[in-house]
Every structure is written in structure tokens, then in C-alpha cells.
Amino acid sequence: MLNRVAAKRTDTSEDLVALIRRLAQHSADAEIAMILAKQGRRTATGLSFTATRVAGIRERAHIPAGPHHQATRDDGVSIHEAARQLGVCTQTVRRWLREGLLPAQQTTPHAPWRITLTEDVGRRFTPAVPDDYVRLAEAAARTGLARQTILNQVRRGDRDAIQVTQGQRRGLRVQLHPDEQGLLNDEASGSQ
Incomplete structure (x- = not known):
């Protein structure tokens, strides 16, 4: 029968120490422990990683704690x-x-x-949209026109519009004419 020699906590592999050294440049011990756990790594004694165990390895390997500065x-x-x-x-x-x-x-x-x-x-x-261009729904609300009416104005060339893509969403931004810019503000102030 073979006698097994128990692993010591100081038997941490060099590649794991090097990884902890790289991670400590940007991550705290708890975050390093989480990363190592997600990778399925274990300590030399077969235990799962915790912030305390990461700190122990860091201290034995003379790795400074991270992050050292406020992230910029x-x-x-x-x-x-x-x-x-x-x-x-x-x-x-x-x-x-x-x-x-x-x-x-x-x-x-x-x-x-x-x-x-x-x-x-x-x-x-993030596309640059001029200030006088608004979403279709907002243009309808400000002008008091139906969305379809505004779309028809765009098709006829009576109103400018640009197509905006943000992530996977696409939408139309419609230009309001100068006399339409304050339409809702004028109505709100007139009703007071």
C-alpha cells in the first residue's frame, strides 16, 4: 500500500501564483476567488478559493493587494x-x-x-442626433399629428428624418420645424 503525502498549502503551482499576480493588478481578493472558482480551480489542498485563501497565497508570494488605486x-x-x-x-x-x-x-x-x-x-x-430631431412618438405628441401623418410627411420630403441604430434597436428621429419646437411648452404655459 502506498502512503500518500498530504499536499501543503505552500504547494501552490507557479502558474496559479502567476495568474493571481496578474489578477491582483485589477481585482480584490474576493473577486479573484470568484474568478478562480468559476474556472474550477482548487487550492493545493483541494479546497475551493475564498478571499482569505487568495490573500494567503498573495502574502506568501509577496504579491501586493489590488487594486492599489481608484480606477480611472x-x-x-x-x-x-x-x-x-x-x-x-x-x-x-x-x-x-x-x-x-x-x-x-x-x-x-x-x-x-x-x-x-x-x-x-x-x-x-452612439449616433450624434441634432437637437431638433426627436423620436417619432415625441414628434407626434409635440405636433398633435398622428404618427402615420408624420411618416407620410417624411416620405413626401416635407419633413427630414434620420435612421438611428443603437445596439440592435433601430428608430427614426424626426426633425421638428422651428415653429413646432415649443408647441407643448406654449400650451402648458397658456393653460396655467
Whole structure:
């Protein structure tokens, strides 16, 4: 019968220590533990990772705790923050990441994405719509016309409109004429 030698907590593999070193640059111990758990990794003794166990490995390997500084825009933003800034849902941002459309980094699978949002990226994904162009429903409300009437005006060339794509949604933005800009405001102030 063979005698097994029990694994020691100091038997952490070098590749795991290197991964924790990379992750600690951007993530706290609890987040590193979550990433390692999602990857199905275990400690040298076969236990699941916790923030305390990650901290122990970090300390033995002389890895500084992260993140050391307040995240800046240069470090990248999270999926949720990118969705907020681009005016789309998180699923759209995830799709754009899968398709390679957004500049982003991920230290390892299951680690958080760090998305680089520059003005150029913002312009690519959020169309610039002039101030006097509004959604079709808003144009109908401001003018008191039916949506179909406004669409007919666009078809005849009596009213300008632009097609806007945001994520997978597409919509029409209709130009209001200068005399229509304050139509609802005038009615509201006249009724007071």
C-alpha cells in the first residue's frame, strides 16, 4: 500500500501564483476567488478559493493587494458602466465584446472586462442626433399629428428624418420645424 503525502498549502503551482499576480493588478481578493472558482480551480489542498485563501497565497508570494488605486477611465470601465455610457443594455455590450467590436481586455476567462471607452468609440456606437430631431412618438405628441401623418410627411420630403441604430434597436428621429419646437411648452404655459 502506498502512503500518500498530504499536499501543503505552500504547494501552490507557479502558474496559479502567476495568474493571481496578474489578477491582483485589477481585482480584490474576493473577486479573484470568484474568478478562480468559476474556472474550477482548487487550492493545493483541494479546497475551493475564498478571499482569505487568495490573500494567503498573495502574502506568501509577496504579491501586493489590488487594486492599489481608484480606477480611472484609462484603466477601462466595467460592462455595466460601458452600457450606461453608451445607452445600451449589458447584453448588447457583451455581444459587442464577443464580436470584437469594443476595445477591451480580460486578464483570464471569467475575469471582469476592462473596456476602453474613448470619444471615437462613443461616436461609433452612439449616433450624434441634432437637437431638433426627436423620436417619432415625441414628434407626434409635440405636433398633435398622428404618427402615420408624420411618416407620410417624411416620405413626401416635407419633413427630414434620420435612421438611428443603437445596439440592435433601430428608430427614426424626426426633425421638428422651428415653429413646432415649443408647441407643448406654449400650451402648458397658456393653460396655467
